[in-house]
Amino acid sequence: CLRNLVGLNVVGADIVEVDVHLTKDRRIVAMHDPTTERTAGTDLEIATTHSRRLRRLDVGSHKHEDFAGETIPFLEEVLDTIPPDRHLFIEIKCGPEILPVLDEVLTQSGKRSQVALIGFDIETLKAAKEILPDVPAHWLCDKKAWWPPGSLAKKAKAHGLDGVNVHWSAVTPDTPRTMSSK
Numbered sequence: 001c002l003r004n005l006v007g008l009n010v011v012g013a014d015i016v017e018v019d020v021h022l023t024k025d026r027r028i029v030a031m032h033d034p035t036t037e038r039t040a041g042t043d044l045e046i047a048t049t050h051s052r053r054l055r056r057l058d059v060g061s062h063k064h065e066d067f068a069g070e071t072i073p074f075l076e077e078v079l080d081t082i083p084p085d086r087h088l089f090i091e092i093k094c095g096p097e098i099l100p101v102l103d104e105v106l107t108q109s110g111k112r113s114q115v116a117l118i119g120f121d122i123e124t125l126k127a128a129k130e131i132l133p134d135v136p137a138h139w140l141c142d143k144k145a146w147w148p149p150g151s152l153a154k155k156a157k158a159h160g161l162d163g164v165n166v167h168w169s170a171v172t173p174d175t176p177r178t179m180s181s182k
Helices: 002-011 051-055 075-080 096-109 122-131 151-158 175-180
Strands: 015-022 028-030 087-092 115-119 137-141 163-166
Touching: 015 075, 015 096, 028 075, 028 096, 075 087, 075 096, 087 096, 087 122, 096 122, 115 122, 122 137, 137 151, 151 163
Parallel strands: 015 087, 087 115, 115 137, 137 163
Antiparallel strands: 015 028
16 A cells, blocks of 8 residues: 555655556556455456556455555555655566566656665566666575575676575575585
């Protein structure tokens, strides 16, 4: 909900993270899932649905009645909530088709320097660094990507990325021991 993002600014969060998808009519929406079933109760695939139809859905009621009537925000609206001294991590949940539109939205927002990109698809992030070379891009990984030791940083660097973010469940106190025993 956009109201949640505005609330974070009130409490002083330095960084906010949103997930994004590209709609059929090439609008970027802030949404975690590729469909609207979980949040709206109507099963529409974001990539094949026009943004006008998506915006008619209530995606707030599933959280609490206080959020009834909330709509799926456009990325431009999310960017508008980010104060000049704060930052936004944008997790790309789709493929490289979003990148030209993302480039345009970030440029028009004037907040390009306040954004970093994150995502699990290393090829999309590699393409992002080619289209948006000035925007930091960090690869999100899970424990499947750990082997061989040191491969994460090498792979990220080889793809021109700015960093690696290992999924929280990937690192345990046993990780160094299990890696060195393989």
